[in-house]
Amino acid sequence: MTSPRPAGGGSAPGGETGVAVAEERRGAGADDAPYLHADYRSTVLRAPLRPPVRAPYGPTELAGPGPEAVVGSRSTAPPAADLTRRPSGGEAIGERIVVHGRVLDADGRPMPGVLVEVWQANAAGRYAHEIDDHPAPLDPNFGGAGWCCTDDDGAYRFVTIKPGAYPWKNHENAWRPAHIHFSVMGRAFAQRLVTQMYFPGDPLFDADPIANAIADASARARLVARFDWTRTVPLWALAYRFDLTLGGRAATPLEPAGRPGGRP
Amino acid sequence: MSAPRTPSQTIGPFFGFALPWPDGPHVVAPGTALAVALTGRLLDGRGDPVTDGLLEIWQADPEGRLGRPSTDFRGFGRCPTDGAGRYRFVTRKPGPVRALDGAVHAPQIAVSVFARGLLRRARTRVYFADEPALNAADPVLSRLDAAARETLLAQPVAGGYALDVRLQGPGETVFFDG
Numbered sequence: 001m002t003s004p005r006p007a008g009g010g011s012a013p014g015g016e017t018g019v020a021v022a023e024e025r026r027g028a029g030a031d032d033a034p035y036l037h038a039d040y041r042s043t044v045l046r047a048p049l050r051p052p053v054r055a056p057y058g059p060t061e062l063a064g065p066g067p068e069a070v071v072g073s074r075s076t077a078p079p080a081a082d083l084t085r086r087p088s089g090g091e092a093i094g095e096r097i098v099v100h101g102r103v104l105d106a107d108g109r110p111m112p113g114v115l116v117e118v119w120q121a122n123a124a125g126r127y128a129h130e131i132d133d134h135p136a137p138l139d140p141n142f143g144g145a146g147w148c149c150t151d152d153d154g155a156y157r158f159v160t161i162k163p164g165a166y167p168w169k170n171h172e173n174a175w176r177p178a179h180i181h182f183s184v185m186g187r188a189f190a191q192r193l194v195t196q197m198y199f200p201g202d203p204l205f206d207a208d209p210i211a212n213a214i215a216d217a218s219a220r221a222r223l224v225a226r227f228d229w230t231r232t233v234p235l236w237a238l239a240y241r242f243d244l245t246l247g248g249r250a251a252t253p254l255e256p257a258g259r260p261g262g263r264p
Numbered sequence: 265m266s267a268p269r270t271p272s273q274t275i276g277p278f279f280g281f282a283l284p285w286p287d288g289p290h291v292v293a294p295g296t297a298l299a300v301a302l303t304g305r306l307l308d309g310r311g312d313p314v315t316d317g318l319l320e321i322w323q324a325d326p327e328g329r330l331g332r333p334s335t336d337f338r339g340f341g342r343c344p345t346d347g348a349g350r351y352r353f354v355t356r357k358p359g360p361v362r363a364l365d366g367a368v369h370a371p372q373i374a375v376s377v378f379a380r381g382l383l384r385r386a387r388t389r390v391y392f393a394d395e396p397a398l399n400a401a402d403p404v405l406s407r408l409d410a411a412a413r414e415t416l417l418a419q420p421v422a423g424g425y426a427l428d429v430r431l432q433g434p435g436e437t438v439f440f441d442g
Contacts, residue, residue: 026442031271033383040274042381045309046431052387052441053412055404059363060374063330065322065340071285108267119282127278131316145282181276183283189322189374190442192385196273213383214271222270247269248442 024056025106027190027248033213040209041170057190062251064188067115067149081148083118083160090141094123094161098231098239099197102154103184106247110154117147117183118158125164125178134166159237165204177204177211182244190248197242198224272384277316279378280344284318289343291321291355293336298326301424302353302390306345306377309432313349317379318342319429321353321390323372328359345379357425360398370402371395377429386439390427393417412438 035047084092099118103111121127121144124136128144142161150156163178179196186192198205205211205224214220222245231239275283292299302321306314321341324330331339341353361369370391377386391399399405405413415437418425429437 025266027387028272028384028442029269031269033271033273035383035386037383040381040383042274043383044381045312046314046379046381047309047383048386048436048439049309049432050436050438052439053404053408054441055407057442058369058372058374058404059330059361060322060324060358060369060372063322065331065338069338069340070342104267106266106269117283119279121278127281129278129281131280132278143281181273181279181282183275183279189376192320192376193270194272194275194378194385195270196276210274210383219268219271222268223273244270245267 025247025249027192027246029247031214031216031219033215037209037213039171040213043213057248059251061189062249064186064191064250067113067185070115070185071147080146081156081158083142083144083146083158086141086143088141092122092142092161093139094142094164096159096237097162098157098159098233098237099180099225099242100155100157100228100231100239101225101242101244103150103156103186104154104243104245105191106245106249108245110150111187111246112150112152112154114150114154114187115147115185116150116156117145118160118180119145120160120163120180121166123161123164125166136164136166162199165202170209174209175204175207177202177208182242184244184246186246186248186250188248188250191246191250192248193244193246195244196223199240200224200227274380274383275318275378277380279318280316284342284344289341289351289353291323291338291341291353294354296336296354296356298356299354300357302355302373302418302427303421303424304351304418304427304429305349306351306379307349307428307430311430311433313345314379314431315345315347315349317345317349317351317377319345319351319353320376320378321355322374323355324358324361326356326359328361330361357392367403368398368401370398370405372402375429377431379431382431386431386437387442388429388437388439389416390418390425391416392425393419408438
C-alpha cells in the first residue's frame with residue numbers, strides 16, 4: 001500500500017475509491033517543535049534551515065526493522081525492563097516507580113512487538129555517562145538504561161527510579177525538569193520517535209526551553225505522564241502512565257497488491 | 265479517527281550509554297562478501313563536526329527486498345558519531361525497489377539523524393552517485409534540483425561510499441518532512 005501521491009502533492013491517483021491519500025500521515029508535524037528554537041541554544045547551529053522536502057514515503061520508509069534487528073548483540077541479554085536491579089544484586093537508590101503505557105499507531109491501534117528503549121539520570125540527577133560532569137553522586141547500582149518490547153496489547157512496563165532534576169548550561173541557572181528519554185522504533189521507518197517523558201506537577205516543566213519548543217500547550221501536555229494509582233504496587237512502588245502515539249504509517253504487506261490504499 | 269501524536273524531543277547528549285551497541289553499525293556481519301562501508305561526517309552550520317550525534321539507517325537488501333532481516337543481513341544500523349563527527353556503517357549496497365504501484369525506486373538508504381540540538385529527527389536518504397540511470401527515474405530524487413540532489417549522492421570511494429551530512433548552511437543536506 002505505497003500508493004504515493006503524485007510528485008508535488010497533487011490529487012489522488014485514479015482508481016482509489018474511498019481512500020484519503022491527499023494527506024498522508026506524517027511522522028512529524030505541526031505538533032512538533034520547529035528545528036530552530038533559539039531559547040534552546042544548541043538548535044542555533046544544528047537546526048536545518050531549508051524547508052523540509054515534502055515527498056510521499058517510499059517503500060523503504062514504509063517498512064522497518066523488527067526489534068531483533070535493532071537490539072543486535074544485546075539480544076543475548078534478557079530484556080532489561082527493571083532498571084533498579086543489577087546483576088551484582090545491589091538495589092538502586094531513590095524513589096522506585098513503575099512507568100508503563102501503550103504504544104499506539106496514528107489510528108489509535110495498539111502496536112505489539114515494538115522496541116521501546118529508555119534512558120535517564122539517577123535520583124540525584126546524574127547520568128551514568130562519562131561526559132556528565134554534574135557534581136552529584138553516581139549510584140553504582142543504577143545504570144539508567146533499559147529496553148523491552150510491547151506485548152500483544154501494545155503495552156510496555158519499566159521499573160525504575162524517579163530521575164532527579166539537573167542543571168545545564170543553556171542559560172543562567174537552567175535546570176532540566178525530571179525526565180525519562182524514550183526511543184520507539186515503530187513498525188516502519190516512517191514511525192520512528194525519540195522523545196522525553198516528564199512528570200506531573202514539576203515546577204521546572206514550564207520553564208524548560210526544550211519542552212517549550214513545542215508551541216502548542218496541549219501537544220506539550222502529551223509529554224507529561226499521568227500518576228496512576230491503578231498500577232502502583234502497595235508497599236513497594238508508585239506508578240506513572242505514559243502512552244505514545246506514533247505518526248507516520250507502515251505498509252501492510254498482507255493487503256492484496258491490486259487494491260492500494262487498504263482500509264475500506 | 266486519528267489520535268494526537270506524541271511530539272518529538274531531542275535525543276540530548278547523554279544517549280551514549282543506552283542506545284549504541286558494539287555491532288550496531290554492522291548492517292551485515294564483518295567479513296561479509298561484497299560488504300561496503302558507508303562513511304561520512306555529521307557537520308553543523310559552521311562546518312564543525314557534530315560529535316554527539318546518532319545516525320540510524322534502514323535499507324533493502326541487494327535484491328531490493330525489505331524487511332527480511334537475517335543473521336547475514338539486518339537491514340538496520342545504528343552508529344554514534346565519533347570525536348571527529350564521523351560515522352561508519354558496514355552494509356551491502358541495496359538494490360532498486362519496485363513499489364506496489366509499479367514505480368521503481370533507485371537504490372537508497374533511509375537515514376535518521378538525531379543529536380543534541382535537534383528537536384526532532386532529521387530524516388534524509390542516501391542515494392548512490394554511480395547509479396545515474398536509476399537515479400534519474402527515481403520518483404523523489406528526480407524532483408530535486410541538481411544542487412539539492414548532490415547532497416544525497418554518496419560518492420564511490422575505496423571500500424565503499426562516502427557522504428557528509430550537513431545539518432545547516434552551504435550544502436545543507438536535503439531533509440524530508442516527517
